[in-house]
Amino acid sequence: MATTSDDERDPDLIAVQEGPQAAQELTRPAGLDRERILKAAIDFIDDQGLAALTMRRLGSSLGVEAMALYRYVPGREDLLDGVVDRVVETLFDDQDGDDVFITDHNGWQDYLVRLAHGMRRIALAHPAVFPLIASRPPAAPWVRPPLRSLRLVESFLGTLHDAGFSDPAAVAAYRAYSSFLLGHLLLEVTQIGAQVSLLDQPEGDPEAQERTDLTEYPNLLRTEQLLGQDKSAAEFEESLENLLDRLERVLHEAKNSDGEVGDLA
Amino acid sequence: MATTSDDERDPDLIAVQEGPQAAQELTRPAGLDRERILKAAIDFIDDQGLAALTMRRLGSSLGVEAMALYRYVPGREDLLDGVVDRVVETLFDDQDGDDVFITDHNGWQDYLVRLAHGMRRIALAHPAVFPLIASRPPAAPWVRPPLRSLRLVESFLGTLHDAGFSDPAAVAAYRAYSSFLLGHLLLEVTQIGAQVSLLDQPEGDPEAQERTDLTEYPNLLRTEQLLGQDKSAAEFEESLENLLDRLERVLHEAKNSDGEVGDLA
DNA sequence: ACCTGAACACCGTTCAAGT
DNA sequence: ACCTGAACACCGTTCAAGT
Numbered sequence: 145m146a147t148t149s150d151d152e153r154d155p156d157l158i159a160v161q162e163g164p165q166a167a168q169e170l171t172r173p174a175g176l177d178r179e180r181i182l183k184a185a186i187d188f189i190d191d192q193g194l195a196a197l198t199m200r201r202l203g204s205s206l207g208v209e210a211m212a213l214y215r216y217v218p219g220r221e222d223l224l225d226g227v228v229d230r231v232v233e234t235l236f237d238d239q240d241g242d243d244v245f246i247t248d249h250n251g252w253q254d255y256l257v258r259l260a261h262g263m264r265r266i267a268l269a270h271p272a273v274f275p276l277i278a279s280r281p282p283a284a285p286w287v288r289p290p291l292r293s294l295r296l297v298e299s300f301l302g303t304l305h306d307a308g309f310s311d312p313a314a315v316a317a318y319r320a321y322s323s324f325l326l327g328h329l330l331l332e333v334t335q336i337g338a339q340v341s342l343l344d345q346p347e348g349d350p351e352a353q354e355r356t357d358l359t360e361y362p363n364l365l366r367t368e369q370l371l372g373q374d375k376s377a378a379e380f381e382e383s384l385e386n387l388l389d390r391l392e393r394v395l396h397e398a399k400n401s402d403g404e405v406g407d408l409a
Numbered sequence: 410m411a412t413t414s415d416d417e418r419d420p421d422l423i424a425v426q427e428g429p430q431a432a433q434e435l436t437r438p439a440g441l442d443r444e445r446i447l448k449a450a451i452d453f454i455d456d457q458g459l460a461a462l463t464m465r466r467l468g469s470s471l472g473v474e475a476m477a478l479y480r481y482v483p484g485r486e487d488l489l490d491g492v493v494d495r496v497v498e499t500l501f502d503d504q505d506g507d508d509v510f511i512t513d514h515n516g517w518q519d520y521l522v523r524l525a526h527g528m529r530r531i532a533l534a535h536p537a538v539f540p541l542i543a544s545r546p547p548a549a550p551w552v553r554p555p556l557r558s559l560r561l562v563e564s565f566l567g568t569l570h571d572a573g574f575s576d577p578a579a580v581a582a583y584r585a586y587s588s589f590l591l592g593h594l595l596l597e598v599t600q601i602g603a604q605v606s607l608l609d610q611p612e613g614d615p616e617a618q619e620r621t622d623l624t625e626y627p628n629l630l631r632t633e634q635l636l637g638q639d640k641s642a643a644e645f646e647e648s649l650e651n652l653l654d655r656l657e658r659v660l661h662e663a664k665n666s667d668g669e670v671g672d673l674a
Numbered sequence: 675a676c677c678t679g680a681a682c683a684c685c686g687t688t689c690a691a692g693t
Numbered sequence: 694a695c696c697t698g699a700a701c702a703c704c705g706t707t708c709a710a711g712t
Contacts, residue, residue: 176676199705210705212677220705275544278595284621285603286636288596294626301628314628315635319596319644327592330543331553331584338550356549361559363566363579370580371551379584386655441695464686475686477696485686678711685704692697 176208178216182230185223189272199223228277231270232292235262252307253388256321259300260384263290263325264332271333278330288322290329309395317391324387332376441473443481447495450488454537464488493542496535497557500527517572518653521586524565525649528555528590529597536598543595553587555594574660582656589652597641 184206188197199220203210217223249255267274267290278289291297297318304314358365449471453462464485468475482488514520532539532555543554556562562583569579623630 198703200703209678211679211707214706215676279540279544279599281603281606282599285600285607289599294621294623294629298626298629301632305628311632311635315632316640316644319640320648323592323596323644323648324588325592326596327588327590330595331588331591334544334547334554335550338546341546342550356559358559361563363570364559364563367566367576367580370576371583375581375584379581379588383585383588390651463684465684474697476688476698479687480695676712678709680707680709682707683705686702688699688701690697690699693695 176206176212176216178226181206181213181216181223182226185227186231186270186273189227189276190270193272194276224276225280227273228280228292231266231273232277232290232296234266235259235296249303252303252309253392255303256388256391257384260321260325260380264329264380266290267329267333268336271336274329274333278326288319288326290325291318291322307395308399310398313394313398317394320387320390324383328376328380328383332380335374335376441471441477441481443491446471446478446481446488447491450492451496451535451538454492454541455535458537459541489541490545492538493545493557496531496538497542497555497561499531500524500561514568517568517574518657520568521653521656522649525586525590525645529594529645531555532594532598533601536601539594539598543591553584553591555590556583556587572660573664575663578659578663582659585652585655589648593641593645593648597645600639600641 181202185197185202188202188205192201198210199213200210202223203213206213213223217226249258267277274290277292280289280292282289282292283294287294287297291300300318300321301314304317305311309317358368364371446467450462450467453467453470457466463475464478465475467488468478471478478488482491514523532542539555542557545554545557547554547557548559552559552562556565565583565586566579569582570576574582623633629636
């Protein structure tokens with residue numbers, strides 16, 4: 145029974161009776177598609193880490209053999225690209241509409257601030273995925289992580305252009321902005337990863353975590369507590385504001401003396 | 410003929426007769442040690458890429474079975490850590506002496522500039538290794554890539570401290586500086602990697618490299634040429650100078666009104 | 675049409691065995 | 694003392710076979 149093709153209808157196609165299978169998320173043994181696979185891969189990376197993700201384990205987390213995945217995904221590399229794309233796409237999803245980064249802003253500064261906060265939210269939501277966002281080879285040579293989609297770069301350049309930036313200034317701003325985002329966010333998620341991996345291996349004492357001996361390093365010793373404090377959020381905001389100040393300066397200098405183009409790195 | 414081992418004695422221990430084995434670097438089948446293995450691993454990554462590095466292939470590049478490596482290296486992960494350490498260490502090697510970054514500078518600005526140039530030289534010399542430098546979990550949670558050694562952080566903080574920076578200001582400077590270095594250099598080597606991988610797969614036309622259709626993206630289309638230009642070096646210098654300006658401002662503000670500590674991110 | 679079993683080539687790693 | 698062969702468990706991926 146239950147002779148079904150995929151088009152429409154047909155309940156009880158999923159007549160499961162496997163008992164307590166509260167594994168990940170209901171793990172239905174059927175109804176595979178690329179979207180569901182990507183979602184599963186992201187969840188998997190989020191809580192097991194990138195290194196643990198294999199085609200076989202991913203299949204099993206979906207209640208399926210690894211070989212079944214190849215009907216929807218060309219291979220592991222493409223799967224990882226899909227993961228990156230899907231995570232970056234959530235920049236647009238959860239705001240009001242799709243155009244939130246394209247037309248729906250109060251000036252270019254507001255646009256850059258919201259874009260930065262959006263990327264940071266993504267990085268913190270998926271700290272184990274972010275290194276992938278940072279290091280996968282981009283679609284075009286001039287696409288700079290973490291601003292990985294043509295659509296995003298287009299909207300970035302368009303916003304600055306409409307605000308009066310010259311093309312060279314807008315491109316320079318794009319480069320400076322992406323460097324800032326990548327540096328800050330990658331370091332922030334690396335720190336999260338380091339803390340997690342410390343908790344994972346409580347080898348020996350639970351408290352005295354085998355602290356490296358700092359007696360050789362007086363400056364480290366003296367500032368150890370300061371070094372341990374997490375000020376990522378405040379530092380992010382301050383660096384962002386500093387960058388915006390630089391860009392504003394470039395824009396105004398160009399407007400006043402329109403002889404030469406303000407360059408910045 | 411020309412049987413030469415490096416120490417002394419024992420010729421024809423290496424009585425090879427395998428014909429044209431001008432593979433990597435003479436591939437002597439014996440005389441293994443950890444240092445030689447790390448060197449071989451770096452060379453391997455430099456010209457085959459990180460993904461291609463396996464214990465078996467690394468062994469074979471040394472004229473030895475993979476299993477022989479385990480006498481000198483606990484495993485692949487440790488090997489990669491060793492690679493990172495060794496590459497970062499070359500910061501100190503090729504200047505005059507060991508203390509070039511510790512005492513041998515003309516003021517803290519000069520120190521920061523030379524350190525930045527040193528790291529950039531490393532990144533450009535080993536673009537395929539740098540992502541590893543960027544993303545390996547650091548020794549301590551507050552060690553921020555690419556400034557990966559305690560010794561380096563110690564000298565950084567000491568230099569700024571001696572120049573009059575307060576401890577919080579020095580730590581904030583360390584964070585801002587590492588973010589800057591990581592963002593810039595990782596993006597620069599990513600770009601190099603992207604160009605290489607484009608050359609590797611000349612699928613179809615040699616010239617018309619399947620350029621993505623940009624008709625949907627007017628701003629990309631208009632700035633395409635600008636986007637393609639490589640200004641990494643100039644941008645690096647300008648961002649570095651901007652950072653130094655910020656730090657100078659913090660230092661002087663703290664000196665004038667020594668009531669509060671200048672914070673920066 | 676969709677999934678699986680079996681197979682292939684390749685991994686990292688261990689260990690008894692060779693020299 | 695140092696390296697190798699054989700073996701183990703696990704990969705990604707292909708493909709004929711099942712339903």
